[in-house]
Amino acid sequence: MSKSxxxxxxxxxxxxxxxxxxxxxxxxxxxxVDLRAVISAIFYVLCAGCPWRxxxxxxxxxxxxxxxxxxxxxxxxxxxxxxxxQQWVRVLEDHEPNPSAAIxxxxxxxxxxxxSQAVGFDSGKLVKGRNRHxxxxxxxxxxxxxxTSAYESDQAGAKKLFAQAKNRISDRLNRxxxxxxxxYQGEGFMRWVMDTYHWVLEVIRRPVNTxxxxxxxKRWVVExxxxxxxxxxxxxxxxxxxxxxHETFVQIAMIRLILRRLA
Numbered sequence: 001m002s003k004s005x006x007x008x009x010x011x012x013x014x015x016x017x018x019x020x021x022x023x024x025x026x027x028x029x030x031x032x033v034d035l036r037a038v039i040s041a042i043f044y045v046l047c048a049g050c051p052w053r054x055x056x057x058x059x060x061x062x063x064x065x066x067x068x069x070x071x072x073x074x075x076x077x078x079x080x081x082x083x084x085x086q087q088w089v090r091v092l093e094d095h096e097p098n099p100s101a102a103i104x105x106x107x108x109x110x111x112x113x114x115x116s117q118a119v120g121f122d123s124g125k126l127v128k129g130r131n132r133h134x135x136x137x138x139x140x141x142x143x144x145x146x147x148t149s150a151y152e153s154d155q156a157g158a159k160k161l162f163a164q165a166k167n168r169i170s171d172r173l174n175r176x177x178x179x180x181x182x183x184y185q186g187e188g189f190m191r192w193v194m195d196t197y198h199w200v201l202e203v204i205r206r207p208v209n210t211x212x213x214x215x216x217x218k219r220w221v222v223e224x225x226x227x228x229x230x231x232x233x234x235x236x237x238x239x240x241x242x243x244x245x246h247e248t249f250v251q252i253a254m255i256r257l258i259l260r261r262l263a
Contacts, residue, residue: 005056007043007256009036012263016088017255020081033060033068041065043256046249049233073248076168082251083169085258086141092262098172099137104180105222106133106157108150112239120151130238132250133157135165135178140221140228141258143169145250147243154183162197173197179204179218228257 009017014036024031041059045052055062072078087097108122111129121128127150135144144165148157158180165173176199190201204219229235232253240246 005040005044007047008040009043009259010263013259016085016259016263017081020084022077033064035068038065038068042069042252046232046234046252046256049236049239069248073244078248078251078255079168082254082258083143083172085255085262086137086143089141089258089261090137090139093139095139098174099143100175101138101177101179101218102143102173103136103138103219103222104134104158104161104178104184105136105219106131106154106183107226108132109235109238112237115238115241117241118147118149118243120149122150125150130243130246131157132246133161134222134225135161136222136225138221140225142225142250142254143172145247147238147246155186155189158184158189162193162199166197173199176200177202181219182206229253 017039018036021035037060041055041062042065044050044059045055045065052062052066055065059065090097090099108125108127108131109129110127111119115129119129122131129150131148131150131152133146133148133154134142136142144161146157146161146164148160176197178193178199179202182203182205184201185203185205190203193199193201202218204217229250232249234249235246235253238246240249
């Protein structure tokens with residue numbers, strides 16, 4: 001008898017997720033592996049933070065699990081599932097399927113010893129590693145994430161973030177008000193966003209003469225998104241050789257979160 005783990009998909013969650021998984025291509029061999037077990041194994045790696053080779057034996061072979069993880073990253077399956085689930089949640093909570101307002105922010109994360117690609121030092125936060133640049137809606141759901149070197153500024157990372165969002169989910173971002181902190185202020189950058197993407201940049205500043213953490217209206221939801229990732233040990237530190245792999249784990253973390261909210 002196989003063991004049960006807290007990260008395993010429930011019957012209700014699998015029912016929602018199974019309809020979003022693309023069918024096998026015609027002419028290919030029939031799929032023998034249990035996809036539900038594969039996705040549960042990926043959730044296990046995400047939350048436990050273990051290497052692929054240390055998957056428990058009652059999951060499918062780690063090579064098989066990693067194959068589906070990587071294949072779905074390259075063909076955009078994780079991203080499409082994430083965005084479709086987001087639309088379901090937004091409609092369920094009486095919002096339009098596509099957002100008209102979003103929040104932009106970045107988070108520095110320390111990199112593992114074995115990671116050398118796209119690694120830098122954030123002199124402001126004194127962190128050696130990478131920056132995660134987020135575009136989230138007003139519910140805190142991650143619309144797009146881009147991982148860069150921690151050396152890159154917020155505005156440089158935002159430019160890459162906006163370019164990725166425009167290329168991949170432009171149909172969802174026709175009209176958008178972007179709420180940002182003071183790190184993104186500047187007439188030149190605000191004008192560039194307006195001229196390039198026709199989005200409005202709204203800077204939410206801290207009150208004058210305040211110290212420590214301050215709850216900023218309209219922007220606090222992104223801090224909640226950062227808190228969600230604390231439950232995923234694979235995201236507590238950047239162990240990924242490729243920045244794109246870290247981005248995929250963020251998308252999978254959102255998929256798991258939304259499934260738990262829906263079922």
